[in-house]
Amino acid sequence: MEVSTVYTTQALNSTCSISTPAKTHLGSHQKQVVFYRRTTKSGSGGGSCVITCSAGDSQTVVIGLAADSGCGKSTFMRRLTSVFGGAAEPPKGGNPDSNTLISDMTTVICLDDYHSLDRTGRKEKGVTALDPRANDFDLMYEQVKALKSGVAVDKPIYNHVTGLLDPPELIKPPKILVIEGLHPMFDDRVRDLLDFSIYLDISNEVKFAWKIQRDMAERGHSLESIKASIEARKPDFDAYIDPQKQYADAVIEVLPTQLIPDDNEGKVLRVRLIMKEGVEHFSPVYLFDEGSTISWIPCGRKLTCSYPGIKFSYGPDTYFGNEVSILEMDGQFDRLDELIYVESHLSNISTKFYGEVTQQMLKHADFPGSNNGTGLFQTIVGLKIRDLYEQLTSSKTAAPLEATKA
Amino acid sequence: MATLGFNSFTITGALEKNPKLRLALFPCDKKGEKRVSRTSVKAMGAAKYKGTQMREKKLTEMIEKKVLEAKEVCEGDKTSDECKVAWDEVEEVSQAKADLRRTLQIEKKDPLESFCQENPETEECRIYED
Numbered sequence: 001m002e003v004s005t006v007y008t009t010q011a012l013n014s015t016c017s018i019s020t021p022a023k024t025h026l027g028s029h030q031k032q033v034v035f036y037r038r039t040t041k042s043g044s045g046g047g048s049c050v051i052t053c054s055a056g057d058s059q060t061v062v063i064g065l066a067a068d069s070g071c072g073k074s075t076f077m078r079r080l081t082s083v084f085g086g087a088a089e090p091p092k093g094g095n096p097d098s099n100t101l102i103s104d105m106t107t108v109i110c111l112d113d114y115h116s117l118d119r120t121g122r123k124e125k126g127v128t129a130l131d132p133r134a135n136d137f138d139l140m141y142e143q144v145k146a147l148k149s150g151v152a153v154d155k156p157i158y159n160h161v162t163g164l165l166d167p168p169e170l171i172k173p174p175k176i177l178v179i180e181g182l183h184p185m186f187d188d189r190v191r192d193l194l195d196f197s198i199y200l201d202i203s204n205e206v207k208f209a210w211k212i213q214r215d216m217a218e219r220g221h222s223l224e225s226i227k228a229s230i231e232a233r234k235p236d237f238d239a240y241i242d243p244q245k246q247y248a249d250a251v252i253e254v255l256p257t258q259l260i261p262d263d264n265e266g267k268v269l270r271v272r273l274i275m276k277e278g279v280e281h282f283s284p285v286y287l288f289d290e291g292s293t294i295s296w297i298p299c300g301r302k303l304t305c306s307y308p309g310i311k312f313s314y315g316p317d318t319y320f321g322n323e324v325s326i327l328e329m330d331g332q333f334d335r336l337d338e339l340i341y342v343e344s345h346l347s348n349i350s351t352k353f354y355g356e357v358t359q360q361m362l363k364h365a366d367f368p369g370s371n372n373g374t375g376l377f378q379t380i381v382g383l384k385i386r387d388l389y390e391q392l393t394s395s396k397t398a399a400p401l402e403a404t405k406a
Numbered sequence: 407m408a409t410l411g412f413n414s415f416t417i418t419g420a421l422e423k424n425p426k427l428r429l430a431l432f433p434c435d436k437k438g439e440k441r442v443s444r445t446s447v448k449a450m451g452a453a454k455y456k457g458t459q460m461r462e463k464k465l466t467e468m469i470e471k472k473v474l475e476a477k478e479v480c481e482g483d484k485t486s487d488e489c490k491v492a493w494d495e496v497e498e499v500s501q502a503k504a505d506l507r508r509t510l511q512i513e514k515k516d517p518l519e520s521f522c523q524e525n526p527e528t529e530e531c532r533i534y535e536d
Contacts, residue, residue, distance in 0.1 A: 126487030
């Protein structure tokens with residue numbers, strides 16, 4: 001049901017008219033109220049200014065994604081935006097070092113843009129980027145709040161190449177706003193704005209293996225330097241970043257496999273999807289019988305898997321005092337039919353058609369984690385977020401516009 | 407003549423891990439281009455513009471420099487603030503380099519593409535030739 005209302009206001013020395021454009025760049029569901037104001041005072045030189053704001057029913061859905069640097073947020077972001085359709089691209093024509101990604105439905109903001117100290121500043125003060133003192137949480141809160149209520153903001157840009165804070169870029173409120181970085185859940189005001197939050201919890205061994213994969217090709221790096229970097233950052237990481245996982249609605253925990261004894265290659269992974277119970281608009285994924293405890297090895301007579309195979313488990317648990325359900329996958333997908341077979345046995349995955357998870361995984365087969373639980377659970381969480389978004393937007397009733405006071 | 411490319415573990419790893427998975431890909435990717443070669447690994451990135459090549463070079467140099475700096479700073483006290491800040495900088499530039507690498511090699515895009523469409527005459531937007 002659509003509600004369109006036109007108001008006129010009058011004020012001293014100005015003429016105002018209001019119209020609602022039928023379709024905006026944000027899509028036809030987005031309603032906008034546009035004020036045109038023209039001053040006729042000769043002294044000020046005339047001209048018009050346009051103030052754009054949004055009506056109450058166009059609330060942006062805000063998702064928070066937390067992880068350490070280099071821990072798969074970008075891959076997750078790409079999977080997530082892909083679920084909604086379209087590819088996420090940096091803003092066209094703006095600062096080429098912008099960290100922002102924009103697609104039709106989603107805008108992804110990197111929270112590094114809220115650094116209050118640039119690289120030189122942090123060096124002077126002796127704080128890492130992980131330290132809350134290097135970040136402006138007041139600004140983060142104001143801007144996320146503004147975007148959530150449909151107001152565009154001028155957001156700073158932190159340039160990772162130069163280490164400087166660049167002039168701001170205009171961010172228009174999207175349908176879905178994703179804030180990703182080190183501290184999306186650190187500040188409680190920002191946390192309260194999140195409709196859904198995810199934490200990527202990578203164990204030390206896996207983090208080490210991933211960073212080796214990432215950095216070993218670099219001239220400057222060696223095993224020692226990679227190790228030293230992880231260790232030096234660990235105290236700040238443990239103090240400031242890790243505690244956020246207790247607030248997350250979903251945690252994706254990545255550990256070394258238990259299927260291969262003494263495995264130290266870190267290629268086969270054990271991934272746990274820890275889902276908070278009782279979160280509005282979010283029904284946890286389950287295996288076979290919700291709330292029960294299941295151990296499942298799909299490989300057998302119907303499905304042949306190669307070594308080391310696939311093992312699932314599911315069951316209720318508590319996590320930092322919260323009731324959770326945990327779905328766990330250990331092992332690797334080797335073939336398409338394994339993926340489809342597993343998908344067909346999962347429940348509450350919020351797909352729109354049979355095989356949608358498999359299709360999404362195949363679409364990004366060259367992304368890291370496409371053959372194990374990280375890709376699978378990231379894809380599923382993406383579908384759950386789509387489901388949450390659809391529930392949230394359909395439950396909003398059109399709010400009547402309040403009369404403006406002149 | 408600087409070389410751009412170096413092997414990325416993630417690409418070769420992914421292809422080695424799931425050759426059969428890749429064969430099951432839908433024939434057209436997002437832009438409607440057909441994938442011509444499924445097994446050849448493009449070690450060279452898709453850097454088209456001089457500005458991107460310069461950024462790559464700068465990040466590579468920064469990684470080297472900052473690793474050396476961190477080793478020096480940490481020789482005294484490994485738990486000092488200076489030491490952890492130094493390694494944090496290494497992490498920051500390593501990740502920035504990895505992000506650039508991913509955009510070039512996996513997404514096959516030059517990050518300066520849209521900027522250079524609007525500003526083709528700048529130094530940064532000269533077409534880089536190998």
